[in-house]
Amino acid sequence: MEENKDYYHGGEIKSDSLIDFSVNTNFFVNEIEFTKKEIQEATSFYPDRESKELVRKVAGKNNISPDHIVMGNGASQIITLLPFCIDIENALIIEPTFSGYERALQAKGAKVKYLFLDEKDDFSFGESRVKEIERFVKEFKNHGNSAVYICSPNNPTGKVIKKDTLKDVLDICKKYGAFLVVDESFIDFADDERDKSLVCFIDEYKNLFIIRSFTKIYSIPGIRLGYGICSDEKVIEKMRLLQPEWSISGLAQIAGAKLLDSDFEIEKSLMDIKNEREYLERELERLGIRVFPSDVNFILIKVNAEGGFYDNLLRKGIYLRKSSNFPGLTDEYYRIAIRGHEDNKKLIEVIEKLI
């Protein structure tokens, strides 16, 4: 049992005796299977440089033009290339959130500012925050390209931001010539995800860039597949130019096309997640633990860190995601991925005995 102290994303500790609540992929989908022929094809032939079949299916699913889609070697490739692609010089990140945006912006040499959501508001992003964003984009204006980064549903807080609120942010960004980057990697977990996504604004707003992931909802973190959506075709073209020629592997293209054909399985998994999320929220609150309300397949909690909460759980075979490396959070915060009922029950039992 070995842990990398410098970096934790979840899943770093490998042990058969641990129940892993740290990796937030969909627990309730069956593992994708491949035929021998598919594996052979995925290995022995160059992948389609343009991922044409997959782009066509993604376009169909989202009801958008294939020209507005760029597939990625994981959403993380899209995130990594974006600062170079739109030559971002100044960025504002709504925190606490996934550290990948900051990493990519800094690798490009962009200046990064932060807007911290408040614990007392359950880290929700309310209409009042729009004014604060306006101050930033106004300040950035005429200082090269700028971008506002928002993750919705947000990792690690689990909250979806209201579409009306995001629309206001989008308008303000447009007014001051800034890009709005919205990471929707967890959007498929939200109820009525079609209604919550900003994809309906994609044709109208050329300054909107949406990031999507196959990793989380389909539980294929090893495959590496995600995509970006933007109606500014120069942005899409530049992204393709910055990508290695064949960066979407053969297996990723085959997996993506298969998974988009099996979306019925996802519906069922969302009901399971909802039931288990309600169970965990209720039980954790009963134990006096602060629970931040979530719309997705993980829950952020706040506990008293002094009692050695994390290490005690680890000793009992329960592996949570430490969250102190999310800017704005401390070692009192942990993220819990929602698993099957037996595992979730075990989690509650172990915590109950500890406190």
Added chain:
Amino acid sequence: MEENKDYYHGGEIKSDSLIDFSVNTNFFVNEIEFTKKEIQEATSFYPDRESKELVRKVAGKNNISPDHIVMGNGASQIITLLPFCIDIENALIIEPTFSGYERALQAKGAKVKYLFLDEKDDFSFGESRVKEIERFVKEFKNHGNSAVYICSPNNPTGKVIKKDTLKDVLDICKKYGAFLVVDESFIDFADDERDKSLVCFIDEYKNLFIIRSFTKIYSIPGIRLGYGICSDEKVIEKMRLLQPEWSISGLAQIAGAKLLDSDFEIEKSLMDIKNEREYLERELERLGIRVFPSDVNFILIKVNAEGGFYDNLLRKGIYLRKSSNFPGLTDEYYRIAIRGHEDNKKLIEVIEKLI
């Protein structure tokens, strides 16, 4: 049967009725196979961000430090990131060669110059060319970072450049503060590849960057796996920073580790390639076709294009690699990947009937 006219790399035309001489991967290795458990692991878990096991094996194979290796989502990822990684402002490419270097340099906004090898020298890179390179790097000096790009063995000409000659280029680059980038994607096909690679200079020269590929020698183009070698640890660190967090997929890491354990298979394939290369060179010359001597698993030829050579072959089920998109070559040049004897014999028979 459909061809993308704007781009040809080989393998674009898919048809069971064609014999594909266009893709230059190793014909003589068995397809890699994966167990169900390996596929499951490659799919359901996040890949190791640092590809530790694979880096250790690559270091062992090359007898270098793991700190000097960066794995890539294909050699093409290394090529794409390199101009950003060492902030190249001026580059010299030895042509005709793979178009990927130019594409990557231009995507970064670097200025690119070209040094054309001569057909009358069989496109070989002789000692006399070193002086010409010196002129370039001297001119680049004090104008930001500069780099010289050489592919050896070269694609599409198939020639290895003498190590002594490359050592002279390396010294000159060092003298004027330039990087030397050597793409050794085909080095494993050359006789005594250990003796021909520049890897022995890696510790001594921090300005040397070597590119390697798993794609060609192991015939796994769909998997996407390659690596870079450099003893300037700042360069390696910057490359890792510019890469997406998990860009080496689970399957690529498993495949790479397995393949490095089965290098005995490669030895055998090299003998087959050599025999078939000699057969093809002899027969093509007998038919009056200009053949450029090759050290690897493909051969560049020059024919009279007026007779519709390429299209006539295609109609007879023979698919060659057009080479007119290599700078310096015209539609008289074609690249032939070496296949098994039956296929090679068929190629000769079809050409013989045509001319």
